[in-house]
Amino acid sequence: MKKVGTAVILCGGKSSRMGFDKSKIEIKGKYLIELIAEKLETVFDEVILVAEKKDKFKTLKYTVLEDLKKEYGPAGGMHTALKYANSKYVFFMACDMPIVNIEYIKYMMKIAEEDNCQCVLPQNGKWIEPMYAFYSKDLIEEFEKGIDNNNLLLYDIIKNSKIHYIPEEVTRTYSEDLEMFVNLNYVKDLEILKKLY
Incomplete structure (x- = not known):
């Protein structure tokens, strides 16, 4: 299969509930x-x-970007990545989401390309999953506006864009228990990694 597009792992966050830097979890x-x-x-x-410091992961082979605008949470990291990415659509996930569902990601990518939308967002009940989604470079200006106005809620930034929502029942055909949306927030959550690895 031909590999195309850009994927971004956001490695910021204070990790206050975990008690240590989640982006440095080792297995x-x-x-x-x-x-x-x-x-x-x-x-x-x-x-x-994307990290707060460019040299944070200097031993890794991957490109590490330093937030262009610091202390703006995920919105700042996403803005940085969208400006740098080589492709129109960028897949985002957080460093504390250990489950990568390749088939579902390919499904979302196809939607983004065929629907020519600006964002592909999975729905989870009444909520959305903004950290397991595709965003278009067309949204750079919206992210800049949100940051400039200190309005950092991701949905507020993108709500007026062309969004393709994936219904929860469709997502469950790829992951019955929606496990790919799991976050590692507390030390007890690390048990999940024992099952995965």
């Missing part, structure tokens, strides 16, 4: 983000890490 001598990146590489020809 068998590798960072979790490396294992995530390796899976994303099977689909994408460009995998980028």
Whole structure:
């Protein structure tokens, strides 16, 4: 399969609930983000890490971007990645989301390309999953406006754009229990990694 497009792992966050930097979680001598990146590489020809400091992951082979606008949370990291990415559509996930569902990502990518939308967002009940989604470079200006106005809620930034929502029932055909949306927030959540690796 031809690999196309850009995937981004956001490696910021305070990790206050976990008590240590989640982006440095290690499994068998590798960072979790490396294992995530390796899976994303099977689909994408460009995998980028966004961190608060460019030298944070200097031992890794991946491009590491430093936030252009610091202290703006995920919105700042996404703005940075969208400006840098080589492809129109960028897939985003967070460094504490250990499950990469390749078939679902390919499904979302196809929607983005065929629907010519600006964002592909999975629905989860009444909520959306903004950290497992595709965004278009067309949204750079919207992110800049949100940051300039200190309105950093991702949905507020993109709500007026052309969004393709994926119904929860469709997502469940790819992942019955929606496990790919799991976050590692607390130390007890690390048990998930024992099952995966």
